Amino acid sequence: MIEEKIHFILKRLKDQGFQAYLAGGAVRDLFLHRKSNDTDILTNAAISEIESVFSGQRIRIVGKAFPICIINGIEVSSGRAGTGTDGFPESDLARRDFTINAMAFDPVSNLIIDPFNGRKDIEDRVIRFTREPLKRIEEDPVRMVRACRFLALVKGSFSLSTLDALHACRDLLAMGVAKERISHEIMKAMMLDKPSLFFRALQQTGLLPFIFPSLDRCFDLDGGIHHQETVFEHCMLVGDALPSRLPALRLAGFLHDTGKFDAATIENGNLTFAGHENHTQEVVKDLTGLRFAAKDISYINALIKAHMRPLTPETTPRAARRLLSMLNQHGLSYQDFMRMRIADKKGNLAKKPYTISEIRFRLKKLFDEIHRSCAFNINDLDISGHEISDLLNITPSPEIGRLKEMLFEKVLDDPLLNQNKELKKLCLSLAGSISCNKNRPLTPG
Structure with a gap:
């Protein structure tokens, strides 16, 4: 369904003799049957003409090189910006990153403009750069990270030309790219159904060492005698098991065991990782380099350090109080601690997940102390x-x-x-x- 205020903008532009379309992510999400937060209207009206058509509405102009009108909270861009009107809207769509984002749709006439077969790529779940892959990447190297995020979105694969280009250009990610944009893509990926596909795509393309070297080094690291899966695979399972509405918690799940690389030792012929939860220096270095917010770094660091604290049937009331005190001091909720514990167990293929009764039993130990109004700080x-x-x-x-x-x-x-x-x-x-x-x-x- 198209919102009424979007219909209003499209219809008014068309009534004034201009072309106007939904474009980019809004059209992609329409065909993916997803609610879109990426509404973009494309028109061949100049910025000054847009202002004139919508005089009396809430309107503001943002951007200098390529100005965009914000009308009643909806982005409206002019296809004339830098290219003229020849071949509109195809000329604008040709500059978009991926074929699945290079479509336009007129809900008034029900016309779809899809010059690069983006709809078929959505059906086939293929991520493909629009026209020249190397040029698209050189224009904006962060598009390589976006490619991995969109692969996770459609749960698909890269076209061969896209995969070759990603391998060829991966070094560009270390050259003058605003790290905040990468961290923004990461957090958007955490809200997808299965973010492990994002990390697997980063690893497949050789991009992961430029983003999370602390995680990349765990790719082939054996999980030890208590696991049937590698450390990397375990992190993927744990992250996917955490809720998408809590992206920082989910990211902590994907990174929670990266310290095992530093803690790995051989004892009595067995690979062990004693104290791995305290080896957070490398993951903190990665998060800091990506310009994550200090509060998010502190939160993820605290969760990693806390995730091994025991809460078992043998946990005494005194131990439960000390656990709650530790969580309080680190600014963590018992809910997030339990979410991490449950996901950690679920991601261990050598063990059975917690049953509902086992979870309730552990929560009761915490609730009993919380309800006593104990001092935890x-x-x-x-x-x-x-x-x-x-x-x-x-x-x-x-x-x-x-x-x-x-x-x-x-x-x-x-x-x-x-x-x-x-x-x-x-x-x-x-x-x-x-x-x-x-x-x-x-x-x-």
Whole structure:
């Protein structure tokens, strides 16, 4: 279905004697039966003529080299930009990246313009550059990453000419490309049905070492005695098992075991990866180089480091509280921790996935402690630094912070101690040990 405001723009342009079409991603998604967030109207009206036709509407112009009109939130571009009107709209479509994006559709007359057989490529699930593959890549090397994303979108394959061009031009990805654009493509890929196809395409074309070398090095790395699949294959299974509505979590799933390459050792003739969750330096380096937001890097790093924390039938209430405290300190929710744990198990071909009852049992261990209103953060203590300062008759100092850390450890062991009166008693009893450690006397008031 075409939105009413899109119909309005198309019809008004046509009523004024201009040609107007839906173009690019909107047409592609129409034939893929997907809801599109990529609406682009193409017309042979000049920018000044578009402004005149839609005077009185919400309109603004963006871009300098190739200006685009935004009318009521819809992008309208002029086919005259840089090319004139000969062969419109074919001349504009010829400059698009892939055949599946080089179609135009007039929903008013139901006319489809498809000069490069993009509709057939959609049916055949083939990703093919429009006309000259090498030229399309040289115009914008990020199109190579987009090619891999579109392959994952259609769950298809590359044409031979496209695959050859990707192999031939892969080095261009390291030359002056805005890394933010690559990270943007990655996050869009995470919202697809099966993003592992994106990573497999990057690996197939030799692009993965330029984007995630930390993951690429795991391609042939054996999974060890606890897995039947390689580390790379395991990461693919885990990432696909996570929800598409949480792209950062999903990306963490695809990267969660990259530290196994650094942790790999042979013990008693077996390949092991003890402490691999702590080897995050390479994946953080990759994410930083791709200009991911600091909050996303911190989140992914924390998830990787936390994903091996045990939560089993033997987990005690004390251990559950410490797990929740660790998640709190890293800004992680127990929901995302559990999602990662469930996906990690599902992606291990040597083991059975968690059953619903096993998941509920583990969640209950966490819920029991959450519902007790336990302190999971040092700031949840029922005593402030000022109160400690007054109680011990000392000025604010690092010792107060150390004392709060000791109180917090006590409260994690016994949540009933998190009462102001009890904490004050503990302060008085612990003050001596702090003064001994610091060689600074603390004088209780």
